[in-house]
Amino acid sequence: MDRREEIYQKALDLFTERGYDNTPLSLIAKALGLSKGGLFHYFESKEHLLYLLHEYAVARDMNPIINEAESIQDPEDRTRFFLKRYTELLARKPYVRVLIHEVGRLDPHHQKAITKVWRRAFDLVRNAIGEMEAAGKAKPLDITFAAFALIGMCSWLFYWFDYSRPDSAANVSETFAEIFFKGIGMR
Amino acid sequence: MDRREEIYQKALDLFTERGYDNTPLSLIAKALGLSKGGLFHYFESKEHLLYLLHEYAVARDMNPIINEAESIQDPEDRTRFFLKRYTELLARKPYVRVLIHEVGRLDPHHQKAITKVWRRAFDLVRNAIGEMEAAGKAKPLDITFAAFALIGMCSWLFYWFDYSRPDSAANVSETFAEIFFKGIGMR
Numbered sequence: 001m002d003r004r005e006e007i008y009q010k011a012l013d014l015f016t017e018r019g020y021d022n023t024p025l026s027l028i029a030k031a032l033g034l035s036k037g038g039l040f041h042y043f044e045s046k047e048h049l050l051y052l053l054h055e056y057a058v059a060r061d062m063n064p065i066i067n068e069a070e071s072i073q074d075p076e077d078r079t080r081f082f083l084k085r086y087t088e089l090l091a092r093k094p095y096v097r098v099l100i101h102e103v104g105r106l107d108p109h110h111q112k113a114i115t116k117v118w119r120r121a122f123d124l125v126r127n128a129i130g131e132m133e134a135a136g137k138a139k140p141l142d143i144t145f146a147a148f149a150l151i152g153m154c155s156w157l158f159y160w161f162d163y164s165r166p167d168s169a170a171n172v173s174e175t176f177a178e179i180f181f182k183g184i185g186m187r
Numbered sequence: 188m189d190r191r192e193e194i195y196q197k198a199l200d201l202f203t204e205r206g207y208d209n210t211p212l213s214l215i216a217k218a219l220g221l222s223k224g225g226l227f228h229y230f231e232s233k234e235h236l237l238y239l240l241h242e243y244a245v246a247r248d249m250n251p252i253i254n255e256a257e258s259i260q261d262p263e264d265r266t267r268f269f270l271k272r273y274t275e276l277l278a279r280k281p282y283v284r285v286l287i288h289e290v291g292r293l294d295p296h297h298q299k300a301i302t303k304v305w306r307r308a309f310d311l312v313r314n315a316i317g318e319m320e321a322a323g324k325a326k327p328l329d330i331t332f333a334a335f336a337l338i339g340m341c342s343w344l345f346y347w348f349d350y351s352r353p354d355s356a357a358n359v360s361e362t363f364a365e366i367f368f369k370g371i372g373m374r
Contacts, residue, residue: 019291021292101288101291104206104288105208141362141365141366142358142362145358145359145362145363146362146366148340148343148344148347148359149340149362149363149366150340151343152339152340152341152342152343152344152346153335153336153337153339153340153343154339155339155343155346156335156338156339156340156342156343157335157339159339159342160335160339171329171332172332172335175328175329175332175333175336176332176336178328178370179328179333179336179366179367179370179371180366180370181370182369182370182371182372183365183366183367183368183369183370184366184369185369
């Protein structure tokens with residue numbers, strides 16, 4: 001792990017544990033044995049750090065899920081894969097909670113870059129539902145709102161999930177998959 | 188509208204428009220033609236104001252939905268009523284977004300009081316699913332995760348909904364109801 005990654009990990013841990021507002025940069029510096037000035041070698045401001053953490057988590061956690069899902073041809077399998085992996089990501093990496101919750105703190109151009117990633121995940125799900133519908137496998141429904149139903153039931157997890165029991169994530173994603181696929185009219 | 192209600196409305200409007208962090212009490216005072224000292228006649232701090240706004244919205248918007256739902260005997264009708272009214276509340280009153288999103292800013296004892304209301308809504312849905320299952324109308328599933336699926340798909344709305352088109356709320360809640368009830372195995 002290089003120094004930059006070490007800084008990101010420590011910042012994510014502290015934000016997750018104490019909350020974004022309750023974690024001043026001076027505390028992050030102290031936990032890393034750095035001066036606050038030393039931190040500014042790596043980023044310009046707390047907002048900039050938050051953006052770099054988003055970028056880091058997108059590259060490490062989110063893009064691999066979207067990329068692998070996109071390579072799956074069957075739309076049902078593709079959606080199942082995304083639902084399962086995304087739910088388990090949220091359950092197993094509590095820091096995702098802080099990132100999603102605080103996305104509104106980013107400067108507009110930073111926010112736009114992150115929203116693009118979310119848009120890609122949304123399009124993946126929405127297109128897959130459209131393909132299932134076109135193939136007569138799902139019943140006709142509003143595919144935009146159906147995609148938000150899936151992403152919403154998964155994403156809301158961070159408001160209620162008991163992070164001390166990460167293994168229940170598999171049961172959560174199974175229940176969600178069962179409701180969603182039956183709900184859109186699949187077998 | 189009494190003076191206190193006028194203050195709550197103005198604070199909700201400003202928090203919704205500008206965000207909680209970007210709205211200092213001095214700005215709320217100015218918008219009301221009051222001194223900042225004058226505001227402290229009504230509450231003690233910004234956190235206290237946020238709590239009073241939660242209480243106000245719970246009493247006016249959320250409790251009536253839960254109360255009316257609880258009076259409905261049939262568990263499917265009860266759940267449908269809750270899903271529809273809760274989704275439409277989120278879509279038609281954008282300030283609910285700020286309240287839910289910033290609930291973590293409340294002091295622990297204030298947060299506990301608000302969490303109680305959410306717990307009541309959750310129990311309402313979870314119990315209704317349990318009743319449908321016991322009557323053999325819904326298939327066996329994890330009723331806790333199923334209840335969170337419903338509440339999650341509705342609640343997530345505030346992350347994506349286009350508040351300039353409040354009338355689409357009815358279509359959103361219809362799509363969600365269709366997916367959810369079919370999803371748990373109802374007709």
